[in-house]
Amino acid sequence: MSAEIVETLIKILVVVLVFSGLGAFGTYLERKVLAYFQRRLGPTYVGPFGLLQVIADAIKLFTKEDVIPQNANHLIFSIAPVIAMVSAFVSMAPIPFFGDFQIFGHTIKPIISDINVGLLFFLAVGSASIYAPLLAGLASNSKYSLIGAARATIQLLSFEVVSTLTILAPIMVVGSLSLVEINQYQEGGMLHWLVFKQPLAFFLFLISSYAELNRTPFDLLEHEAEIVAGFCTEYSGLRWGMFFLAEYAHLFAFCFVISLIFFGGYNAWGFIPGGIAILIKVCFFVFLSMWARATFPHVRPDQLMRMCWKIMLPLALVNILITGLVLLLF
Amino acid sequence: MLETLAFYFFAALTLGMAFVVVTTTNILYAMTSLAAAMVFVSAFFFLLDAEFLGVVQILVYVGAVVVMYAFGMMFLNASQEVQERAHAPKVPALLAIALAVVLVALLGAPFIAHYAHNLQESLNPDLDTSNTKLIGFVLFTKYLVAFEVGAFMLLVALVGAMASAFKKEN
Numbered sequence: 001m002s003a004e005i006v007e008t009l010i011k012i013l014v015v016v017l018v019f020s021g022l023g024a025f026g027t028y029l030e031r032k033v034l035a036y037f038q039r040r041l042g043p044t045y046v047g048p049f050g051l052l053q054v055i056a057d058a059i060k061l062f063t064k065e066d067v068i069p070q071n072a073n074h075l076i077f078s079i080a081p082v083i084a085m086v087s088a089f090v091s092m093a094p095i096p097f098f099g100d101f102q103i104f105g106h107t108i109k110p111i112i113s114d115i116n117v118g119l120l121f122f123l124a125v126g127s128a129s130i131y132a133p134l135l136a137g138l139a140s141n142s143k144y145s146l147i148g149a150a151r152a153t154i155q156l157l158s159f160e161v162v163s164t165l166t167i168l169a170p171i172m173v174v175g176s177l178s179l180v181e182i183n184q185y186q187e188g189g190m191l192h193w194l195v196f197k198q199p200l201a202f203f204l205f206l207i208s209s210y211a212e213l214n215r216t217p218f219d220l221l222e223h224e225a226e227i228v229a230g231f232c233t234e235y236s237g238l239r240w241g242m243f244f245l246a247e248y249a250h251l252f253a254f255c256f257v258i259s260l261i262f263f264g265g266y267n268a269w270g271f272i273p274g275g276i277a278i279l280i281k282v283c284f285f286v287f288l289s290m291w292a293r294a295t296f297p298h299v300r301p302d303q304l305m306r307m308c309w310k311i312m313l314p315l316a317l318v319n320i321l322i323t324g325l326v327l328l329l330f
Numbered sequence: 331m332l333e334t335l336a337f338y339f340f341a342a343l344t345l346g347m348a349f350v351v352v353t354t355t356n357i358l359y360a361m362t363s364l365a366a367a368m369v370f371v372s373a374f375f376f377l378l379d380a381e382f383l384g385v386v387q388i389l390v391y392v393g394a395v396v397v398m399y400a401f402g403m404m405f406l407n408a409s410q411e412v413q414e415r416a417h418a419p420k421v422p423a424l425l426a427i428a429l430a431v432v433l434v435a436l437l438g439a440p441f442i443a444h445y446a447h448n449l450q451e452s453l454n455p456d457l458d459t460s461n462t463k464l465i466g467f468v469l470f471t472k473y474l475v476a477f478e479v480g481a482f483m484l485l486v487a488l489v490g491a492m493a494s495a496f497k498k499e500n
C-alpha cells in the first residue's frame with residue numbers, strides 16, 4: 001500500500017516537472033516556428049539558435065516585480081494563476097503517456113490514476129481552467145480584463161457542449177471512457193486507428209480543443225487587435241508566467257489525448273515501438289497547432305459562437321446519429 | 331486510514347467554503363467559494379468509488395457556476411461590497427437551521443436506511459462491471475420513469491423560459 005503511494009507521488013513529481021519544462025520550452029518552440037512561417041528569425045541571441053532564451057525568460061519572470069493593482073481583489077487576483085496551473089496538471093492524471101515498461105524488474109505504468117472515466121475526467125477538469133481567466137478578469141479591476149473575462153464565458157459556452165458531444169461518437173464505438181481501453185481498442189496497425197472510423201469527430205474535436213486552449217484562431221481572451229492583452233492586462237512577473245506555462249502544459253496534454261483517442265496512442269506503429277510512436281504523434285500535433293496559429297486569422301466572438309452552435313453542434317449530432325445507426329445495424 | 335483522513339479534509343474544506351458563501355458580502359468571494367465547494371463535493375464521490383458521478387459533478391457545476399459569474403458580471407460591480415437590505419437576526423436563523431437538521435434526521439433516517447438496503451439487495455452489482463455501465467443500467471431500468479420525468483421537467487422549464495422571452499418582445 002505505502003509503496004504504491006510512494007510510486008504515485010514520484011509519478012506526479014515527474015509529470016509536473018516534465019510538463020513544466022515542456023511548457024517553458026513550448027514558448028521557445030512557438031516563437032521559432034512562427035518566425036520560420038513568417039520569414040523572421042525568432043530568438044537568436046541567447047545561446048546556440050537562441051536555445052537558452054527559455055532560461056533568460058525564466059530569470060526575467062522570476063525577478064520581475066510582482067504588481068497587484070490598488071483596487072484589485074488581492075486574494076482572488078493571486079489565486080487565479082494557481083487555478084490555471086492546478087487544473088492543467090490535475091487533468092493529466094488519467095492520461096497514459098506510454099505503455100507499461102520495466103525498470104529493475106519492476107513494472108511501471110506511466111499513468112497516475114487509471115480511473116474508468118478517464119476521458120471525461122480530462123475534459124471536465126480541463127474545462128475548469130476557464131475559471132482562471134474569468135477570476136483574473138473580474139478581480140483585476142480593469143475594463144480590459146473585464147472584457148477578457150466576459151469573452152472567457154462566451155468561449156466556454158461555445159466549445160464545451162461541442163467538445164463533449166463530439167467525443168461521444170468514438171466512445172460509442174469503443175464502449176469505454178478509459179483512455180487505456182480506447183488505446184487498446186486500436187491495437188494492430190495503422191488501419192485500426194479510430195480516425196479512419198470517425199474522421200468528422202476528429203476534426204470537430206481538434207477545432208474545439210483549439211478553442212478550449214485559446215489557440216490563435218479562437219484567441220478571444222487576449223485579442224491584441226481588439227482588447228489590450230485581455231484578462232492578464234494587470235498581471236506581471238511570475239503570475240503572468242504561470243498562466244502561459246499552464247496554457248502550454250495543457251496544449252501538450254491535449255496533444256497526448258488526441259493521439260490516444262484517434263491515432264492509435266502508444267501501440268507500436270510498424271517497426272516503431274509504441275513509446276516513440278506516441279511522441280512522434282504528439283510532436284506533430286504540437287506543430288500542427290503552431291501551424292494553425294501562423295496561418296489562420298483571428299475570429300470574432302460572434303463568429304465563434306455562430307460556428308460552434310450553428311455548424312459544429314449539428315455536425316456532431318449527425319455524427320452521433322450515424323454512428324449509432326451503424327452500430328445498431330452492423 | 332488514508333480515506334478517512336481525506337474524507338475529513340474535504341469535509342472541512344467543503345463546509346468552510348459553504349460558510350464563506352453565506353457570510354461574505356463580496357460577490358467575488360461568494361461565487362469563487364461556491365465553485366470551490368462544488369468541486370470539493372466531487373471528491374466525496376471519488377472517495378466512494380463513484381468516479382462517474384464525481385466527474386459529472388465537476389462538469390455540470392463548472393458550467394453552471396460560470397454562467398452565474400456571467401450574471402454577476404452583468405448585474406453587480408465585482409469590486410464593491412454588496413449590502414443586503416435586511417439583516418436576518420442570528421438567533422432565529424440558528425434555531426431554524428438546527429430545527430431543519432433535526433427534522434431531516436428524524437424523517438429521513440428510516441427511509442434512507444430502508445432504501446439503501448433495498449437498493450443494495452435489488453442491484454447486487456457484479457464487481458467486474460465499471461461504474462459507468464452500472465449507472466446506465468440503473469438509470470434505464472429501475473429509475474426510467476424518474477429519469478424521464480426529470481428530463482420532461484427540464485424541457486418544460488426551457489420552453490417556459492423561451493415563451494416568456496418572446497412575450498416581452500411583442
